[in-house]
Amino acid sequence: GNSVTQMEGPVTLSEEAFLTINCTYTATGYPSLFWYVQYPGEGLQLLLKATKADDKGSNKGFEATYRKETTSFHLEKGSVQVSDSAVYFCALSRANQAGTALIFGKGTTLSVSS
Amino acid sequence: DAGVIQSPRHEVTEMGQEVTLRCKPISGHNSLFWYRQTMMRGLELLIYFNNNVPIDDSGMPEDRFSAKMPNASFSTLKIQPSEPRDSAVYFCASTGGAANQPQHFGDGTRLSIL
Numbered sequence: 067g068n069s070v071t072q073m074e075g076p077v078t079l080s081e082e083a084f085l086t087i088n089c090t091y092t093a094t095g096y097p098s099l100f101w102y103v104q105y106p107g108e109g110l111q112l113l114l115k116a117t118k119a120d121d122k123g124s125n126k127g128f129e130a131t132y133r134k135e136t137t138s139f140h141l142e143k144g145s146v147q148v149s150d151s152a153v154y155f156c157a158l159s160r161a162n163q164a165g166t167a168l169i170f171g172k173g174t175t176l177s178v179s180s
Numbered sequence: 181d182a183g184v185i186q187s188p189r190h191e192v193t194e195m196g197q198e199v200t201l202r203c204k205p206i207s208g209h210n211s212l213f214w215y216r217q218t219m220m221r222g223l224e225l226l227i228y229f230n231n232n233v234p235i236d237d238s239g240m241p242e243d244r245f246s247a248k249m250p251n252a253s254f255s256t257l258k259i260q261p262s263e264p265r266d267s268a269v270y271f272c273a274s275t276g277g278a279a280n281q282p283q284h285f286g287d288g289t290r291l292s293i294l
Contacts, residue, residue: 109285
């Protein structure tokens with residue numbers, strides 16, 4: 067079946083450090099891949115997405131590339147800020163099936179200190 | 181555009197009481213999802229609807245939980261009777277169109293059952 071595996075947190079970094087949060091998936095076909103972010107006390111917000119192999123999603127300095135050969139969608143940012151402290155979720159949607167539920171990873175908590 | 185609107189934002193009630201959570205999806209979206217988030221279990225899909233019809237309710241924990249979507253602009257999640265272990269943050273999300281479209285989340289209802 068379809069599944070998403072994220073690296074376990076928490077991830078603790080100093081401001082301006084490089085960030086990588088690993089995400090791998092198992093899926094049939096060609097799913098779309100997403101990263102969501104959840105700030106304290108808020109709902110999940112879409113951070114970026116990629117819909118086909120080799121696509122790179124980017125937003126607010128974050129990037130992730132859809133790698134079909136390694137079934138991965140790792141999140142990266144070159145220089146994190148304190149305001150990036152949040153929980154990050156990797157997710158996939160089943161290929162070619164509109165209106166189906168996303169499959170989420172368990173989330174990775176990022177804490178950035180100044 | 182207005183996002184997904186959930187009410188109430190916070191609910192505190194005593195065990196055994198009926199609880200009703202409400203959600204207004206984004207206009208034009210035809211899929212609606214209910215999730216529950218706890219520290220122990222993470223983000224769990226409870227049920228989702230396409231075009232107001234329940235598609236998958238396998239995540240509903242037990243018969244005390246029920247969900248309805250009487251029209252395209254309103255859904256409810258009801259717990260009767262409520263128990264302390266139902267304490268969690270409940271999120272509603274909506275999406276429309278193709279499989280690569282992201283879900284948009286509300287800010288959630290923080291439910292505490294005493």
